[in-house]
């Protein structure tokens with residue numbers, strides 16, 4: 001799906017567009033979405049009426065040793081749930097440890113006892129003052145209290161069985177990786193899934209269950225994957241007909257390739273979803289700084305499409321259930337990854353869950369009160385760690401297209417992943433273009449002759465030459481083509497040279513010399529990265 005020109009799949013002649021395309025703009029409905037039953041319809045997740053519901057989730061861990069949703073010593077559960085909504089997410093991927101559900105001794109520990117047993121007594125006062133109702137209830141009850149709080153705040157939930165033994169996850173040799181590992185008894189796992197699927201019946205905001213996070217390790221094999229995942233799926237569906245059943249692949253949730261040859265066989269339909277994780281370190285450690293950025297972006301994006309993204313074309317939704325970066329902005333490998341990633345996620349318009357919500361952990365890997373630099377909340381659990389980062393991610397929170405949102409003649413918008421913004425007109429009559437919010441960007445028709453026609457007008461995107469602003473107007477029209485391995489340079493001929501769309505310091509859209517298309521590792525081309533995204537959004 002990545003590569004020269006491949007992103008444009010609906011070419012329309014300018015003649016037909018005047019009559020039909022104008023009507024296709026998406027009207028956003030951002031009301032409360034908590035309680036519903038979801039289904040699948042080919043690659044889309046839809047509501048009972050067949051309209052698309054995009055899962056824009058954020059991970060909220062509850063699977064570490066205390067078995068309590070993180071942060072409840074700092075803020076009331078309701079305040080955190082409301083914050084999730086106010087940041088534009090409609091859903092939480094809520095993690096749980098298998099043994100909490102299957103070991104009655106563990107599940108019956110009160111929150112107070114659970115913290116005491118770990119020598120974490122000093123958290124109890126904070127939990128008491130922020131969430132008095134949970135201190136002396138069993139951890140499994142506290143889990144339900146948080147589910148109820150998310151429901152009150154209109155937040156959908158995906159329950160995710162993250163690990164067996166409560167604690168930080170995941171490594172190859174931790175005994176939690178694959179069926180038959182020391183802590184991963186398949187029968188116990190099925191019992192736990194049954195219990196949690198049953199528990200979820202009372203919560204109509206629980207819309208899906210992820211059967212197991214990041215299968216991995218030396219025991220991994222395809223035969224057992226089918227054997228147990230099919231059983232797990234049947235177990236969940238039998239206990240709870242409502243929830244989507246979400247299956248992770250092999251290799252830390254990065255490999256769905258084996259499904260090409262052999263479909264999953266289950267007795268029910270319209271409920272199966274697959275999931276994918278993608279971090280900067282998912283590939284080789286420093287891939288994003290060791291290679292030219294266009295080339296590594298192209299190479300790894302194509303690999304993701306080949307290993308996992310292809311399920312979309314085979315008629316299944318793909319839930320990108322973990323991605324994230326160090327939000328301090330100090331990890332160059334992460335920074336480069338994110339810009340490429342956002343282009344891919346927008347183009348494919350994926351359902352997703354950002355890693356992560358938590359500003360800190362009670363107790364992780366032996367460390368108390370560990371800060372999480374991947375968390376959108378800071379240590380206080382009220383402030384936002386990096387609003388620039390959140391703004392970029394917000395570009396993919398609303399759907400671009402899908403059932404109920406589109407007609408067949410879909411225009412494109414021009415998305416700029418580095419800023420999370422889109423190309424907009426300064427004013428309705430203005431000839432120049434700049435970057436602005438993606439909620440109501442300018443929409444374009446990309447014509448067979450590679451012109452960009454402004455939707456509903458007879459005006460085209462025009463190059464004014466190197467170093468000059470682009471404009472919209474009628475005149476001598478420019479052609480635009482995606483070039484470079486990333487597929488994100490949008491190039492035009494400028495005299496005898498080639499220029500690329502770019503932005504200047506004031507966020508005006510300009511044409512400048514195309515940057516480091518190949519070879520150069522140090523150069524960062526991403527100010528010139530734009531993605532033509534099929535979209536019903538338009539201004």
Ligand SMILES: *[C@@H]1O[C@H](CO)[C@@H](O)[C@H](O)[C@H]1NC(C)=O
Pocket residue numbers: 103104105106
């Ligand atoms: C349940 O958990 C407790 C506490 O970790 C442990 O001592 C016990 O062996 C577990 N029981 C079973 C049946 O695994």
Ligand SMILES: *[C@@H]1O[C@H](CO)[C@@H](O)[C@H](O)[C@H]1NC(C)=O
Pocket residue numbers: 327328329335385386387388389
């Ligand atoms: C937010 O991230 C950007 C890089 O994306 C970085 O330049 C900036 O310093 C970060 N801000 C904070 C407050 O960490």
